Amino acid sequence: MSETAEHSPHHIDVKEFHPRAQAAIHNPKIRQNFRKAMDGLMTKRKSAFEGWDLETLRDLGANIRLGALANLPDLLEQLEQKLTDNGIKVHWAIDGDEACRIVRDICKARDAKTVIKGKSMVSEEMELNHYLDEQGIEALESDLGEYIVQLAGETPSHIIMPAIHKNTDEISQLLHEKTGTDLSHDVEYLTASARLQLREKFMNADVGVSGVNFAVAETGTLCLVENEGNGRMTTTVPPCHIAVTGIEKVVPNLEDVSGLLALLTRSATGQHITTYFNMISGPRKPGELDGPEEVHVVLVDNGRSSIYQDDELLDTLRCIRCGACMNHCPVYTRVGGHTYGTTYPGPIGSILMPHLIGLDEGQHLPTASSLCGACGEVCPVKIPIPDLLVRLRQESVDGDKLHPAKVRGHGAKRGAMEAMIWKGWSWMHARPGAYRFGTNMAARFRKLQPGQIGGWTQYRTAPKLAPKTLHERLKERGQ
Ligand code: SF4
Numbered sequence: 001m002s003e004t005a006e007h008s009p010h011h012i013d014v015k016e017f018h019p020r021a022q023a024a025i026h027n028p029k030i031r032q033n034f035r036k037a038m039d040g041l042m043t044k045r046k047s048a049f050e051g052w053d054l055e056t057l058r059d060l061g062a063n064i065r066l067g068a069l070a071n072l073p074d075l076l077e078q079l080e081q082k083l084t085d086n087g088i089k090v091h092w093a094i095d096g097d098e099a100c101r102i103v104r105d106i107c108k109a110r111d112a113k114t115v116i117k118g119k120s121m122v123s124e125e126m127e128l129n130h131y132l133d134e135q136g137i138e139a140l141e142s143d144l145g146e147y148i149v150q151l152a153g154e155t156p157s158h159i160i161m162p163a164i165h166k167n168t169d170e171i172s173q174l175l176h177e178k179t180g181t182d183l184s185h186d187v188e189y190l191t192a193s194a195r196l197q198l199r200e201k202f203m204n205a206d207v208g209v210s211g212v213n214f215a216v217a218e219t220g221t222l223c224l225v226e227n228e229g230n231g232r233m234t235t236t237v238p239p240c241h242i243a244v245t246g247i248e249k250v251v252p253n254l255e256d257v258s259g260l261l262a263l264l265t266r267s268a269t270g271q272h273i274t275t276y277f278n279m280i281s282g283p284r285k286p287g288e289l290d291g292p293e294e295v296h297v298v299l300v301d302n303g304r305s306s307i308y309q310d311d312e313l314l315d316t317l318r319c320i321r322c323g324a325c326m327n328h329c330p331v332y333t334r335v336g337g338h339t340y341g342t343t344y345p346g347p348i349g350s351i352l353m354p355h356l357i358g359l360d361e362g363q364h365l366p367t368a369s370s371l372c373g374a375c376g377e378v379c380p381v382k383i384p385i386p387d388l389l390v391r392l393r394q395e396s397v398d399g400d401k402l403h404p405a406k407v408r409g410h411g412a413k414r415g416a417m418e419a420m421i422w423k424g425w426s427w428m429h430a431r432p433g434a435y436r437f438g439t440n441m442a443a444r445f446r447k448l449q450p451g452q453i454g455g456w457t458q459y460r461t462a463p464k465l466a467p468k469t470l471h472e473r474l475k476e477r478g479q
Pocket residue numbers: 267318319320321322323324325326347348375378379380381382383
């Protein structure tokens with residue numbers, strides 16, 4: 001395992017965020033790798049938008065996504081109909097387990113032994129590779145970054161650049177150990193070696209699995225954005241293609257795709273356009289030279305419909321997975337993606353994951369933010385991430401009263417002692433006599449006030465009670 005690897009998949013305790021963050025902060029390699037990569041991405045993004053009216057473009061992106069979400073149930077029905085008309089088989093999965101079983105059944109029906117995968121965060125959410133492995137089906141990642149983290153036995157540490165936590169030396173060492181490639185600093189050579197190894201796997205794979213960036217309801221078209229060509233090969237070379245996507249990826253019309261694509265590529269990698277943009281409209285037709293014999297789509301819910309039911313949290317589903325919020329987040333850029341222990345790290349992970357794993361498991365996520373607002377400012381579809389983080393913080397301590405129990409595990413952070421203190425506080429505030437007595441007593445005995453208040457005073461000075469109450473001061477002034 002490389003020096004920067006912080007864990008192996010399937011054994012991650014999500015609750016161990018704080019010790020992992022401490023370790024990452026004291027690991028110069030991690031900080032150096034992330035800092036360098038994120039600085040580069042921020043600069044590229046900025047220059048990619050030069051000459052564009054960014055705010056107008058962001059408004060356009062936000063409106064497209066809001067419009068799609070406003071009609072989500074109808075659009076999904078329309079999408080299903082159009083996909084079916086195009087000869088694509090549609091499957092619905094309530095959660096990751098069901099989605100995995102659907103993929104397995106399709107593979108078994110074809111007697112498939114090998115699956116080649118394009119990059120897909122939803123399949124990470126489902127832990128599809130691990131599941132297929134248990135079923136005796138080999139799943140090989142074809143995206144170079146995903147291939148590297150798979151070889152290392154790790155999970156992606158960024159949603160668009162899975163191996164960003166590794167530098168060239170570490171990647172060279174890994175490829176040398178696992179595949180026998182010569183040690184080299186030459187990125188071209190390392191890439192070419194990996195390509196050679198993958199090419200053979202492509203030719204022999206029984207099934208190709210990919211993600212989806214946009215699913216167009218109007219035409220039943222699946223759009224896939226990528227840079228390496230592996231997405232195109234995954235979707236065309238194997239005789240069977242399975243696209244796995246979250247239900248929120250649907251957009252009404254083809255023309256919506258161009259606006260979102262312009263925002264996605266610039267926000268993600270600072271590119272005006274990616275090298276490949278695939279549009280899949282169905283299986284191979286008679287007379288066509290390439291393409292799969294059968295195409296399936298698995299539409300995965302996995303907690304999304306519960307997010308959809310809350311008018312405020314619904315904004316989370318606007319996300320087009322560009323990763324810009326991570327690149328600009330002062331927390332993510334210092335601790336790295338593995339620290340979060342979740343499929344989606346950084347600001348988007350902190351607002352999305354509590355819905356997928358529950359606030360009891362992910363109670364630290366909404367607080368893994370300085371609330372500086374950078375994530376909200378760069379988000380191409382204007383998701384108010386800081387507001388959603390605050391909302392989830394509220395839910396984690398007092399879900400019932402403020403927002404009747406919308407997020408699973410709400411109130412998990414509310415300790416019995418804290419609850420009792422706030423109860424006493426509100427009782428006292430409702431009774432002027434008790435309030436006066438209480439504040440008088442607190443002022444008299446303020447010397448007994450503790451200087452340390454748990455973790456709160458680790459980096460702060462405890463506030464001191466005033467020697468006189470407000471009422472006493474006003475009385476002295478004759479008011
Ligand atoms: S929340 Fe916004 S900035 Fe972050 S990944 Fe999603 S679309 Fe990109």
